[in-house]
Amino acid sequence: MPIMTKTLADRLNEVVDRDPRSANRISQDADLGRNFIRSIVVERKDPSIGKLETLLKQFEEKDKFYILTGHEMTEDDLKFLRLLSGLSPEARRNAAQLFRSLLATEGA
Structure with missing residues (x-):
């Protein structure tokens, strides 16, 4: 089964929408290329575990938890x-x- 399911991609998109940075900026800040998030959210490509881990470092813990599990945390x-x-x-x-x-x- 692919790492990225539609649900996980949608949760990533929600977190990116809440972030003051653009998806391109977040991707670049993670050194993953400017269209990395777009490739996941729009094109539904499955990232490697390493790249997903690198991307998640750009977000707060509560957002990481939400992206991975779908559970909101305070x-x-x-x-x-x-x-x-x-x-x-x-x-x-x-x-x-x-x-x-x-x-x-x-x-x-």
């Missing part, structure tokens, strides 16, 4: 994930259990 969400990633596996399991308990009591 800065608070990202801070929370960074906190969790610093925990040991056992502490993460305990934290997950705590959050499941909180959700259960919130929904009751």
